[in-house]
């Protein structure tokens with residue numbers, strides 16, 4: 064058995080507060096996607112289309 | 123020639139006045155009465171409040187825009203309405219008090235044929251001892267509700283950051299300053315923008331951050347929360363919001379009514395009836411909103427304010443104010459035309475109309491203190507309602523008093539809310555959220571009350587781009603630049 068600490072940056076906050084343990088936290092991949100230009104450009108187009116539909120349905 | 127008076131040059135009033143002026147042309151007169159000399163794109167005050175934008179970037183002078191549109195502009199505040207006229211004349215009129223420097227304090231009566239009340243909220247700081255006096259912000263906390271407040275907030279934030287750089291820990295307390303507040307979204311945006319600024323300044327480890335709000339669960343937002351599709355699941359906004367706070371290491375205190383504010387300390391009562399104190403070095407607490415306090419008088423001068431306005435000061439419209447208990451609430455309680463039931467030439471738009479009831483579940487502490495968010499009427503609904511009301515009034519003026527009224531129910535209308543969580547073309551992020559409809563309709567959408575194809579939320583750079591584009595688009599539109607009518611509300 065190795066004694067090496069497996070430190071996952073995205074998971075340490077779970078331990079910081081009792082409130083935090085019961086929620087979900089994004090992992091490295093989900094976080095990367097938030098600023099990934101290609102992915103975000105696609106999301107930008109999709110969100111805009113959805114918002115335009117919502118605006119259209121609201122008038 | 124008939125005269126339409128629009129009270130308030132904010133999101134709803136500006137939309138009503140500019141569309142009415144365009145549709146009516148020079149055959150009729152459109153008047154705007156508003157105390158402010160400048161128009162403010164309020165959502166971007168958040169960026170002013172963290173020093174990322176200047177006041178000048180989020181405001182512009184109203185006078186040249188109204189001159190271009192052929193709108194008569196009175197820099198004044200409305201004080202009272204006489205919808206039946208006076209003993210000497212049947213013509214309804216509004217009494218105004220000038221706020222412009224040249225005529226400050228002078229009063230005048232202006233007659234009208236139609237009137238739209240779009241006076242928005244009174245920022246009711248005075249409701250919480252120590253938070254402020256009347257609509258004036260107090261000395262202990264900051265605010266981002268006006269551009270000037272936001273400038274002051276950014277100066278205080280810069281001071282706090284300097285202190286942390288000098289080795290002094292700082293406690294940040296952000297949220298709502300009373301049990302009956304709305305506009306949680308603005309405070310939500312502000313806390314994440316502050317967190318982002320502090321991180322950028324390299325002092326995040328010197329800051330303790332806490333959210334305090336009257337929501338019974340995180341992510342209520344005054345709309346009873348929302349459900350959205352994420353990763354193949356339909357999840358509550360509670361999970362979405364809690365995840366964001368936990369990720370950014372921000373603690374939360376919810377179901378809280380702030381009962382007193384002092385230097386560096388607040389007192390609060392929770393939904394379970396317990397009380398407590400919370401210290402802070404920097405605090406931004408949203409005040410509760412009320413109507414701006416307009417009075418109304420009948421022909422004989424008798425006070426009829428109670429007939430025209432609800433007890434909270436907002437104007438009564440075609441809503442069902444007798445829905446009773448939460449179990450009986452229906453989407454159809456919400457107004458459709460925003461016409462005053464007593465005086466048919468009177469309408470209210472945006473925050474100024476009295477909602478029939480809350481959207482979130484009503485809650486009280488065992489001591490009887492109501493602790494629940496009041497319904498938000500955000501920018502998009504305010505603009506859409508303002509335009510629908512303009513349409514109705516223009517039809518009434520041009521086609522006669524039997525003209526069909528245009529409808530815009532918040533139970534059939536969506537709202538897009540993009541909550542910035544940090545600025546930067548390639549590094550910024552924002553939570554882009556869309557709800558459809560704003561008021562849940564459990565008869566039409568059993569389960570969540572909303573259409574989950576159009577109710578969604580996600581965090582990313584795309585949201586930040588949208589927020590930034592909206593900033594420029596809405597200011598461009600409000601200035602009536604070429605093509606302004608093509609930009610949706």
Ligand SMILES: Cc1cc2nc3c(=O)[nH]c(=O)nc-3n(C[C@H](O)[C@H](O)[C@H](O)COP(=O)(O)OP(=O)(O)OC[C@H]3O[C@@H](n4cnc5c(N)ncnc54)[C@H](O)[C@@H]3O)c2cc1C
Nearest residue numbers: 130131132133134164165200241242308472473499500501
């Ligand atoms: C910090 C902050 C951030 C926000 N962010 C968002 C967001 O991201 N997205 C979103 O959709 N919404 C957001 N909102 C909400 C949005 O700003 C409001 O929904 C919108 O401004 C409401 O429009 P309104 O016309 O009803 O009121 P306002 O825009 O407040 O306009 C009211 C107008 O009436 C005038 N007035 C006041 N008293 C009188 C009187 N006696 N006589 C005549 N005129 C009077 C005022 O000076 C003002 O010009 C935010 C709000 C705040 C405070």
